[in-house]
Amino acid sequence: RKEVEQDPGPFNVPEGATVAFNCTYSNSASQSFFWYRQDCRKEPKLLMSVYSSGNEDGRFTAQLNRASQYISLLIRDSKLSDSATYLCVVNLNYGQNFVFGPGTRLSVLP
Amino acid sequence: GAGVSQSPSNKVTEKGKDVELRCDPISGHTALYWYRQSLGQGLEFLIYFQGNSAPDKSGLPSDRFSAERTGGSVSTLTIQRTQQEDSAVYLCASSFGTGKGNTIYFGEGSWLTVV
Numbered sequence: 264r265k266e267v268e269q270d271p272g273p274f275n276v277p278e279g280a281t282v283a284f285n286c287t288y289s290n291s292a293s294q295s296f297f298w299y300r301q302d303c304r305k306e307p308k309l310l311m312s313v314y315s316s317g318n319e320d321g322r323f324t325a326q327l328n329r330a331s332q333y334i335s336l337l338i339r340d341s342k343l344s345d346s347a348t349y350l351c352v353v354n355l356n357y358g359q360n361f362v363f364g365p366g367t368r369l370s371v372l373p
Numbered sequence: 374g375a376g377v378s379q380s381p382s383n384k385v386t387e388k389g390k391d392v393e394l395r396c397d398p399i400s401g402h403t404a405l406y407w408y409r410q411s412l413g414q415g416l417e418f419l420i421y422f423q424g425n426s427a428p429d430k431s432g433l434p435s436d437r438f439s440a441e442r443t444g445g446s447v448s449t450l451t452i453q454r455t456q457q458e459d460s461a462v463y464l465c466a467s468s469f470g471t472g473k474g475n476t477i478y479f480g481e482g483s484w485l486t487v488v
Contacts, residue, residue: 295475297476304462305481306464306479306480306481306482307416307464307479308479309476309477309478312476350415350416352477354475361406361466361468361477362418363408363415363416363418364415365415366415
């Protein structure tokens with residue numbers, strides 16, 4: 264089993280739609296969780312950290328379920344500019360590298 | 374600089390030549406990472422440096438790949454006897470190190486094409 268798995272995608276949604284991405288991780292000792300966004304031919308950039316209690320940043324909501332080892336990202340009122348690949352990232356907090364999921368590509372259509 | 378700086382941004386090289394890619398991390402960041410991403414693929418971890426500790430080289434794909442980090446700051450990734458399958462973008466990233474909430478920041482990458 265891969266350390267971090269994500270919905271295979273791609274997701275093609277109309278503008279204004281709500282879309283949810285799922286991510287699971289295999290190591291129960293994982294401590295830190297993030298969503299990154301990567302535009303075509305660009306570097307990944309931090310979208311938001313994911314906290315145990317869940318957190319929201321504008322149209323974006325992240326949830327963490329430690330018992331199920333599951334992370335989600337919800338995007339409301341999708342914009343054309345949300346089109347990108349969304350990467351789920353897990354860190355074990357003992358100094359090793361950040362583990363990236365394969366990403367889920369989103370295309371928001373006019 | 375304010376962000377992670379990488380050079381060159383683009384490199385075209387002939388098969389069999391050696392290449393060096395440079396990364397200058399964010400000032401104060403003790404951890405430095407190299408990743409590779411082939412077109413349309415996910416990130417592939419290569420190597421990780423943390424302070425003065427021995428680097429984690431577990432992701433290097435072959436002995437043609439090596440990296441060093443001098444003075445705990447700038448890092449150089451060297452690929453010897455390049456092959457066409459080495460064509461990819463090489464992404465460097467840095468972070469403060471360990472600790473909950475620690476996040477990783479990427480440079481814009483070095484795009485390598487082996488012809």
